[in-house]
Amino acid sequence: MHLETVSGETGRIAELPEPSSRAALAATDLLEGIRKSWLWTTLAQQDVKLRYRGSILGPFWQTLTTAVMIGGMGLIYAELFHTELYDYLPMLAVGLIFWMFVAGMITEGCGTFVGVQCIIQQVRLPFSLHAYRLVYRNLLLLAHNFVIIPIVLLIFPHPISWFRLIELVPGLILIIVTGLWVSVLLGMISARFRDVPPIVASIVQVVFFMTPVMWPSEALGRNAWWAQLNPLFAAIDVLRGPLLGQPTASYSWIILVTMTVVGCFAAFAFFARFRSRIAFWV
Amino acid sequence: MSFLHLRNVCVDFPIYQGSSRSLKKALLATSTHGNLGRDALDRINIRALNDVSIDIVNGDRVGLLGLNGAGKTTLLKVLAGVYEPTEGRLVASGNVSSLLDTQVGLNADATGHENIILRGMYMGIHPREMRERAGEVATFTELGHYLDMPVRTYSAGMMIRLAFAISTCVPPDILIMDEWLTAGDAQFLEKAQRRIENFVRGSSILTLASHSTELVERWCNRGILLHHGRVLSIGSIKEVISAYRRLIDPDAQQAPPQMAAVG
Numbered sequence: 001m002h003l004e005t006v007s008g009e010t011g012r013i014a015e016l017p018e019p020s021s022r023a024a025l026a027a028t029d030l031l032e033g034i035r036k037s038w039l040w041t042t043l044a045q046q047d048v049k050l051r052y053r054g055s056i057l058g059p060f061w062q063t064l065t066t067a068v069m070i071g072g073m074g075l076i077y078a079e080l081f082h083t084e085l086y087d088y089l090p091m092l093a094v095g096l097i098f099w100m101f102v103a104g105m106i107t108e109g110c111g112t113f114v115g116v117q118c119i120i121q122q123v124r125l126p127f128s129l130h131a132y133r134l135v136y137r138n139l140l141l142l143a144h145n146f147v148i149i150p151i152v153l154l155i156f157p158h159p160i161s162w163f164r165l166i167e168l169v170p171g172l173i174l175i176i177v178t179g180l181w182v183s184v185l186l187g188m189i190s191a192r193f194r195d196v197p198p199i200v201a202s203i204v205q206v207v208f209f210m211t212p213v214m215w216p217s218e219a220l221g222r223n224a225w226w227a228q229l230n231p232l233f234a235a236i237d238v239l240r241g242p243l244l245g246q247p248t249a250s251y252s253w254i255i256l257v258t259m260t261v262v263g264c265f266a267a268f269a270f271f272a273r274f275r276s277r278i279a280f281w282v
Numbered sequence: 283m284s285f286l287h288l289r290n291v292c293v294d295f296p297i298y299q300g301s302s303r304s305l306k307k308a309l310l311a312t313s314t315h316g317n318l319g320r321d322a323l324d325r326i327n328i329r330a331l332n333d334v335s336i337d338i339v340n341g342d343r344v345g346l347l348g349l350n351g352a353g354k355t356t357l358l359k360v361l362a363g364v365y366e367p368t369e370g371r372l373v374a375s376g377n378v379s380s381l382l383d384t385q386v387g388l389n390a391d392a393t394g395h396e397n398i399i400l401r402g403m404y405m406g407i408h409p410r411e412m413r414e415r416a417g418e419v420a421t422f423t424e425l426g427h428y429l430d431m432p433v434r435t436y437s438a439g440m441m442i443r444l445a446f447a448i449s450t451c452v453p454p455d456i457l458i459m460d461e462w463l464t465a466g467d468a469q470f471l472e473k474a475q476r477r478i479e480n481f482v483r484g485s486s487i488l489t490l491a492s493h494s495t496e497l498v499e500r501w502c503n504r505g506i507l508l509h510h511g512r513v514l515s516i517g518s519i520k521e522v523i524s525a526y527r528r529l530i531d532p533d534a535q536q537a538p539p540q541m542a543a544v545g
Contacts, residue, residue, distance in 0.1 A: 019371060039403055046400075050389070122382045123404050124363030192298075193305035276366035279359075280296060 026272035033128030040133035047137045048144075059144050066145045070096055070152075077214055086156050093152040094243050095213040098236045101142040103204050105179040108134055110197035112187025117282035127271075127278055131183040135176060149243065164242040171238040174260045178235070181260075181267035188274055191281040207232060217249065228252070231259050284376025284455035284487055286338040286361055291370035293331040293356055293511075330356040332511040334370070338489065338504075343482055345498030345519055346491040347526045348508035354491040355460055357508065358382060361489055362458045376455025376487070379405060384438075384445040384462060394429030394436075394444060395420070401448045415451045422447040422473075442466045446474055453481035459490045464497055475501060495523050 020028075033040070048059050055061050070093045078088040112130050113120060120127075153160070190196040210227070212219075213236065217227040227233055234255035241248035331353050338344055338361075346354050359365045360372060362380035388397045398419050402412035420429055423443045428436065436444070442465060450457065457478065466474065478501065482488050492498050498505065498519060505522025507515040507529065515525035 036406075038408060039406075042403060042409065050391075053391075118383070118385065119404065121359075121364060122362075123380065124378065125404070189305070192303075193308065194303040196305055199305070279365050281298075 022272045022275070023268075026268065026275050029126045029271075029275060030128045033126040033132055036126065036129055037132070040129050041136060044133050044137040044140060047133070048140050059141075060147075062141060063144050063147055066097065066100065067148050070148065073214065081215060081219070090152050090156050090158060090244055091216065091240070092214060094149055094240045095236055097142070097145045097149060098239050099208065099211070099213045099232075100145065101138055102175065102179075102232060102235050103208065104138045104141065105135060106182055106186065106204055107197075107201055108138065109179075109183035109186040110190040110200050112183045113191045113278050113282050114187070114197075120279055120282050127275060128184070131180055131187065134183050135179045138179065139176070153243075159245050161242070161245050164245065167242040167248075168239060171242075171256070174256050175235050175239075178256075178260050178263060181263040184271055185263070185267040188270060188278060188281075191278060192274075211236070225251075229255070231255050234259070284340060285374065286336070286456065286487065286489075287371075287373045288334055288336045288360070288367075289371045289373075291331055291334045291360060291367040291372060292329060293353075293360060293365055294368045295328040295330050295356075297326040297328060330511050331360065331367075334511075334513055336506065336513065336516065338487055340487065341482065342504050343478075343488040343502040344490070345502035345505045345522070346489060346508065347493075347495070347498065347505060347522060348514075349529070352508040353511040354508055355382070356511075357506075358458050358460055358489065358491055361456075374456070377406075378456045378458060379449050379452075379454035380458040381445060381449045381463065382458070382460045384441040388433055388441075388445075390434040391432050393431060394423075394425060394433055397433055397444065398429075398448055401445070402451070405449065405452075407452060419447045419451045422451075422477075439466055439470070443470055446470075450477055450481070453486065456487045457481075457489070459488070461492045463490070464492050464494050471497070495526065499523060 052058050052061050057064060070089070073096075074085060074089040074092050077092070078085045081088065108115075112134055113127070116130050119125065120130075186196070186200065190200075207230070211230055211232050212227045217224045217233065220227055228237075228249045228251055234249070234252040237249050237252040238256055240246070241252075334357065346357065348354050356365065358380070359382065360367060361374070362378055362382065363372075363374065364380070364382075366372075389400060392400065395416065398416050399409050399412050402415070403409060407415075423429070423440075425440060425443060428440065433441065433444070442463060446463065446466070463474070464471070478488055488501070490498060490501060502519045505515070505517065505519040505526075506513060507522050507525050509529065514529070515522050
């Protein structure tokens with residue numbers, strides 16, 4: 001069958017402007033997402049509220065779960081590692097809370113786009129918005145868990161250098177930026193390849209036991225650098241060090257900065273190239 | 283001034299199933315280059331839209347006709363900005379409101395009232411502004427006390443009322459609707475038509491896909507007939523409807539006399 005033009009359509013043809021480059025479109029997407037911050041902040045708050053809807057404690061249910069876990073693990077492992085609870089529990093509490101934040105972004109990052117496929121399929125929104133929402137949601141959960149840290153530090157007081165607490169600011173910023181590129185990159189790969197989320201989940205679980213969260217990296221003695229080169233340790237270390245008044249491992253900042261910068265470039269290149277395919281993948 | 287210009291738009295759907303969804307298989311395939319590669323990565327591409335060029339401008343109410351699988355929904359999704367064309371270009375101006383699905387942004391456990399705010403947010407309307415419009419939306423739906431109940435208790439018709447009322451509460455420049463709208467009852471359709479006529483008169487664009495020729499004839503002034511992803515016919519709605527009838531029933535040389543009198 002041939003094209004059948006019934007009435008004069010040619011009169012309506014307009015000149016089209018030049019198309020934008022892929023990188024420009026990707027950058028626009030990221031900026032438009034930031035401009036819609038009211039939307040993703042509201043959605044993230046709602047995510048947290050809905051997750052604990054119907055429970056009396058609300059989101060603080062999460063805080064209680066974490067507290068119980070830290071208490072239980074703290075008692076047993078302090079005994080197992082023959083260390084004082086006084087030293088062990090603060091290390092475990094701070095480490096585990098930041099681990100949950102970092103690992104949460106990695107595992108949930110697999111669902112950045114697949115998790116909101118009905119939205120992506122129906123409404124045109126900047127894709128970056130879904131990543132912002134995810135990271136902000138995890139920040140909110142971190143804030144709920146963070147309540148535990150001052151309580152633990154009050155029960156087991158350690159000398160705090162208030163000046164060093166400033167280090168938390170660049171540390172958190174770097175981890176948030178890393179969380180963003182991880183959720184964009186993993187979100188895209190997992191949308192295309194559906195066997196990625198379970199692979200990532202099991203890797204994260206294995207890495208948990210290899211990362212000095214439950215045990216101090218010094219326990220490895222001369223081989224402590226094995227654990228200290230782990231980028232997830234670096235992320236936790238730059239936050240844990242200042243809070244516990246302990247020195248940050250020598251390479252942690254370098255590893256974290258490198259990971260953030262390299263990851264951003266890689267994720268942006270990937271995002272620019274495949275952004276338009278996400279709607280077809282999910 | 284709102285418009286939608288499509289130039290030689292093609293949309294290819296990769297159909298991912300089974301092994302082509304697997305990263306492990308994909309990695310194996312690239313490293314072996316052998317028979318396995320062809321087996322493991324058998325991606326099928328379906329061309330859902332093929333070389334579509336259309337210009338839709340102010341005041342156009344476009345009815346989209348075609349058999350199942352002709353590419354109507356894909357075209358609507360391209361116009362709504364959900365799918366980026368694989369080839370060709372789309373240039374659009376004006377704020378788009380799309381009613382492709384009644385469920386968007388709706389939380390099944392939240393009440394009708396809560397969902398008005400929620401869906402409004404996905405449309406880019408701030409909850410503060412949406413709260414001011416909520417009363418008017420509630421009146422239009424005529425759902426009354428049902429709005430205090432979770433939307434999972436709603437019938438399909440009630441969902442349509444709610445979704446339509448929210449999507450049109452701020453007159454959009456471009457309204458894109460898929461065929462589910464026609465599932466509403468006659469009284470609702472009447473009301474919906476009046477509302478759409480109001481804002482299309484104010485220089486807006488409506489694009490509507492439907493299988494109901496009576497409905498598109500009543501609502502639209504232009505028509506597009508899609509067939510296997512190509513534009514088979516484009517022009518005034520009456521001409522396109524008769525082309526559609528010829529497509530459905532090629533044996534009938536002409537439309538029956540009484541139809542001809544109407545069309």
